[in-house]
Amino acid sequence: MINSKSQTADIRWVVSSYSNDHGGDCVEVALAGTPGIAVRDTKDRTGGTARVSAQAWTAFLGAATTGGFAPADAS
Structure with missing residues (x-):
């Protein structure tokens, strides 16, 4: 788990195509070097x-x- 803003400052995030202005359960993903994907x-x-x-x-x-x-x- 990454919690530091400095660890994610240079990451280009992509918002899920299922995201909208009505809330919901949406995620963002990014290529993040090693190990690979940030969510x-x-x-x-x-x-x-x-x-x-x-x-x-x-x-x-x-x-x-x-x-x-x-x-x-x-149940």
Whole structure:
């Protein structure tokens, strides 16, 4: 987890295409050197930032786009 503004000052963030002016659960991502991808909450840009490897990010996107995550148990 990255919390320092100095660690993210030079990163070019890209807002999710699903973000809008109505709130919601949106993220921003950026290429961030090693380990590869930085992710943060669009609604809390000063909060923590997570970094994951490019391989982990690719696996996450693959699972997210193919329904690889089971829905939360509603019971």
